[in-house]
Amino acid sequence: MMERPVMEVEVGGVWLSHPVILASGVLNETAASMMRAVEGGAAAVVTKSISLAEREGHPNPTFVELRTGYLNSMGVPNPGIEHYTKEIERFREEMPQVPVILSLYGESVEEFEELGRAARTLPVEAVEVNLSCPNVEEGGIAFGKDPDGVYSAVRAVRRGFPRGVWAKLTAHCPDIVEAAKAAERGGADALVAINTLKGIAIDPYLAMPVLASGTGGYSGEGIKPLALEKVWELASSGEVEAPIVGSGGITTGLDAVEFLMAGAAAVEVGSAVRRRGVGVFSQIREEIEAFLVEEGYGSAGEIVGLALERYPHEEVGE
Numbered sequence: 001m002m003e004r005p006v007m008e009v010e011v012g013g014v015w016l017s018h019p020v021i022l023a024s025g026v027l028n029e030t031a032a033s034m035m036r037a038v039e040g041g042a043a044a045v046v047t048k049s050i051s052l053a054e055r056e057g058h059p060n061p062t063f064v065e066l067r068t069g070y071l072n073s074m075g076v077p078n079p080g081i082e083h084y085t086k087e088i089e090r091f092r093e094e095m096p097q098v099p100v101i102l103s104l105y106g107e108s109v110e111e112f113e114e115l116g117r118a119a120r121t122l123p124v125e126a127v128e129v130n131l132s133c134p135n136v137e138e139g140g141i142a143f144g145k146d147p148d149g150v151y152s153a154v155r156a157v158r159r160g161f162p163r164g165v166w167a168k169l170t171a172h173c174p175d176i177v178e179a180a181k182a183a184e185r186g187g188a189d190a191l192v193a194i195n196t197l198k199g200i201a202i203d204p205y206l207a208m209p210v211l212a213s214g215t216g217g218y219s220g221e222g223i224k225p226l227a228l229e230k231v232w233e234l235a236s237s238g239e240v241e242a243p244i245v246g247s248g249g250i251t252t253g254l255d256a257v258e259f260l261m262a263g264a265a266a267v268e269v270g271s272a273v274r275r276r277g278v279g280v281f282s283q284i285r286e287e288i289e290a291f292l293v294e295e296g297y298g299s300a301g302e303i304v305g306l307a308l309e310r311y312p313h314e315e316v317g318e
């Protein structure tokens with residue numbers, strides 16, 4: 001009988017028992033919901049994006065289901081870092097072996113620096129700098145859309161936080177490779193690509209946008225090829241050294257395999273929780289494992305970037 005493939009991977013100083021982790025904004029409002037994700041098989045949890053002060057978020061409706069995914073305009077509702085600390089500590093007490101990546105949302109460089117300092121004393125392995133939320137005016141994409149913004153936000157967090165710093169990039173920027181290089185200059189240990197994409201749904205009978213905020217962030221199956229292409233762009237550039245974490249529409253094990261083959265070391269899963277239930281993390285892990293066995297690979301790490309190695313770059317555009 002063939003040995004089971006090695007599923008363990010390392011991302012920017014964080015060891016994961018397998019490459020499938022919970023994405024920010026889904027199932028992570030409380031310690032209890034994050035524990036459910038781990039019971040459903042997540043190898044690590046990224047928290048909800050947390051700001052210095054409490055944020056109410058946007059008025060409802062803030063969520064709509066589409067044929068190919070979802071639109072949300074939550075507006076980063078969260079209780080603020082002081083109150084959320086209790087949830088992290090409770091989670092850690094119950095599940096000390098599971099890595100926690102704290103997602104940070106700031107509206108200024110100073111706020112990011114303060115958040116980094118606050119995170120230093122918390123029991124988290126890494127932080128994820130949210131440079132990519134399309135649903136807010138001040139933070140999120142405002143930093144992610146140009147390399148200077150990316151650099152200054154990541155640098156500010158890095159100044160205060162001595163462990164892993166992951167930078168969550170947006171596809172809404174002129175050149176994601178430039179954004180990634182700026183994140184690396186700022187001190188990022190890993191790059192996450194991508195966040196939701198700005199979208200809109202209109203109710204034809206009301207002749208009005210469905211979401212109270214008008215536009216929202218598009219996630220789920222429909223964004224997978226775009227997210228995958230961004231990972232591919234980063235990994236094939238030859239200019240980015242930090243490990244990449246893929247995010248966007250990953251719903252099945254084969255979706256995850258595509259991201260690994262495009263160069264991602266791990267993947268974050270959000271919307272698929274709604275499609276397949278909270279056990280989706282175990283399902284995806286088992287499907288990756290079954291693929292590796294079927295194709296004779298010995299480990300998940302072995303397929304990272306494989307499609308890039310096989311692809312004849314020199315011939316592109318000739």
Ligand SMILES: Cc1cc2nc3c(=O)[nH]c(=O)nc-3n(C[C@H](O)[C@H](O)[C@H](O)COP(=O)(O)O)c2cc1C
Pocket residue numbers: 023024025026048049070072074076103130133168194195196218219220221223247248249250268269270271272
């Ligand atoms: C309801 C909802 C809330 C989200 N909130 C956050 C957030 O607070 N911070 C963040 O970085 N990403 C947030 N995201 C984006 C996800 O983390 C993920 O990057 C994106 O949805 C693409 O992955 P998916 O297709 O697997 O959902 C949110 C997504 C959804 C659907």
